[in-house]
Amino acid sequence: MSVQFGDNTVIYELNESTAADSLYEQLPLTLESEDFSTNEKIFYPPQELDTSDTPLAADGAGTLAYYAPWGDVVMFYGDYDENPSLFQLGQVVSGEELVEQMSGTITIEAVDAE
Template sequence: MKISVKSADNEIIYELNNSNAAKTLYEQLPLTMEVEPFSNNEMTFYPPQKLDTSDTPLSSGEAGTLSYYSPWGDVVMFYDYCNPNGSLYGLGEVVSGKENIEKLGGTITVSIYTGE
């Protein structure tokens, strides 16, 4: 399962893991929404439905990871390290465009990546 996160000028491709949370996100695609910077290490967006975190591994918080912060219900795209915690779940890893994560802004489209 691969997804594309695209703004007007930038695209990031993630490969999702096989967790319930990743599958729940994948099933909601495509999504068009606002991306928001948070802290000094991440960009976030809020899918319309909460993700099922059962059988989902915790996130390492490494740059390039796609994670889900369950208390707030937001998907997190890390461009710098974040200390892991028990509420941060791993969804996948960047496979291309890691340098573009912190450049995202405004409206993004999150969709199934078809390789085209």
């Protein structure tokens, strides 16, 4: 999955969870990213993600996760505390250093696995 903003692109590899599939089925998306806390960027997909059979997030910086109570997808650029409502969607594979700079409108698209 690619996340584009300005001339920058961040690539995430989605896991094989139900929640990641729920997000993938909504692509492509164009929406606003937001700063949250001091370690993450977030966006809100139009539809809730199904978290059944989805592991809890625990991989640190570079994690793509879903915070179920608020319905937001989280792109971590710093470490975070584990949370029983935070589900792992995938991990960054390219452009991790760009996530902290992300702002404004983002375009999220499916990309073929290589």
